[in-house]
Amino acid sequence: MFDELLSRLRDNVRRGLPDQAEQPMRVPASAYSDPEQFEREMNEIFLRVPLMVALACEVREPGDYVAFDLVGRPLVVVRGDDGRIRTLLNVCRHRGAKVTDEVCGTARRLTCPYHSWSYDTTGALVGVPGRDTFGDIDVGGLVELPTEVRSGAVFATLDPDGELDLDTWLDGLDDSLAALRLDEFHPYRTPTYLDSPNWKLSADGYLDGYHIGYLHRNTIGRKAITNRNTYDFFGPHVRIGFAAKAIEELEPDMPTDRPVSDFMSLVHYVFPNVSLSGGHGDTLMMSRLLPGPAVGESRTLQFQFYREPIVGDMVAVAEEKRQTYEAVVRDEDCATIFEIGAALRAVGDGHFIFGRNEPGNQHLHQTIAEHTPHG
Ligand code: FES
Ligand SMILES: [Fe+2]
Structure with missing residues (x-):
């Protein structure tokens, strides 16, 4: 699969053109700052569609979990003792405190810090301190959201009564994800958090092959x-291939025993909010774009993954790489999008332009427009 991509990339380099859209596209600057548009995006997209919430390899063993807030919903994705992966609301059924404050970990029980109600790895309520003093309660456990695993990725919908129709939603993306053999990866469980002035400004960066x-x-x-x-x-x-300079050494039809990842980088952008960068070689970076409760608040949660377990000397290697990427994204991408965020008022009702050479960004904005018709 990636050989074919590599040959297309090499052709693009030879002819001096990227894959192109039909024409440039204008997007109103207010798309990044209008609270009503943001509400539509949350209600019509984030609260409805299947979202990639985790990789199955992040929760490989029973009790492994990863937790984050998305659109004001605290979530915990956890593998139960029964082997099943569930997406649960990280909201205690007593009075709503988070049952875990950690971003990831391994636990036999999730115990609420407030009054110590505890839940097992399937989300069932298994402990209420002073139960005989509390009176009768009719609580099964943490609220469970529809969840399904496909090609090593975990999808869920934030609507507890929603349905996941992944065949329709993924539309073939699962075959491309399967080629990454995601189950083989091991997460380096130290997160990087990056703030953003709007989730779409972050998304634009991941879909952009023009700025690199x-x-x-x-x-x-x-x-x-x-x-x-x-x-x-x-x-x-969207799947994006990025050419590395080494690609110029590749002759047509000349087999090479070097790995494809020497010649190209790869991003799978899983709409609306996850970027998987790499995975065709021995490393992978997953970025979850997590819109906050308001249009101007978002954060990106980033993890690095390796084909081999991160133990011994690998820990220092992984930490160094994590810090390197954190610095690049914070000092270059985030610094720029904060400037854009600050300039939105100056632009007023003006427009931004995506060129024919930015079809990934065009696709994002077209897709969002289709999901959020005005009025
Ligand atoms: S809010 Fe969780 S135990 Fe009281
Ligand atoms: Fe960038």
């Missing part, structure tokens, strides 16, 4: 050939 050689010219863009990307669309989702 400019904004990142002294860091991660040094070995990249910019603006020659491949773009593939699977329903609302």
Whole structure:
């Protein structure tokens, strides 16, 4: 699968063009700041569609969990003692405190810090201190959200009564994800958090093959050939190939025994809010874009993954890489999108433009517009 992508990328480099959209596209600057538009995005997209909430390898063993807030919903994705992965509301059934404050961990019980109600790894309520003093209660456990695993990725919907129709939603993306063999990865369980002035400003960065050689010219863009990307669309989702300079050494039809990842980078953008960067080689970076409760609040939660378990000397290697990426994204991408966020008022009812060479971004904004018709 990736050989075919590599040959398309090499062709793009030869002819000096990326895959292109039909024409440039204008997006109103208010799309990033209008509270009503944001409400539509949350109600019509985030609270409805299947969301990629985790990789199954993040919760490999019973009791492994990962927890984060999304659109004001505290979630915990946990593998139960029965082997099943569930997405639960991280909200105590007593009076609503979070049952875990950690972003990830392993636990036999999730115990609420407030009054110590405890839940097992399936979410069932198993302990109420002073139960004989409390009176009769009719509480099964933590609220469970519909959850399904596909190609090593965990999908859930924030609507407890919602349905997951992943065949329709993924539209072939699952085959591309399967080629990454996600189950083989091991998470480095130290998170990076990055603040953002709007979730779509962050999303634009992940879908953009045009900025790498400019904004990142002294860091991660040094070995990249910019603006020659491949773009593939699977329903609302986008796969982007990025050429590395080494691709110029590849002759057509000349087999090479070097790994594909020497010649190209790869991003799967899983709509609406997850970027999987890499995975075609031995490393993977997962970024969850987590819109907050208001239009101007968002944060990105990033984890690094490796094909081998992160033990011994690997811990220092993983931590160094984590810090390197954190610095690049914070000092280059985030610094820029905060400038854009601050400029939105100055732009007023003006527009931004996505070029023919930015079809990934165009696809994102078209998809959002389709889901959020006005009035
Ligand atoms: S709020 Fe959780 S035990 Fe009281
Ligand atoms: Fe970037």
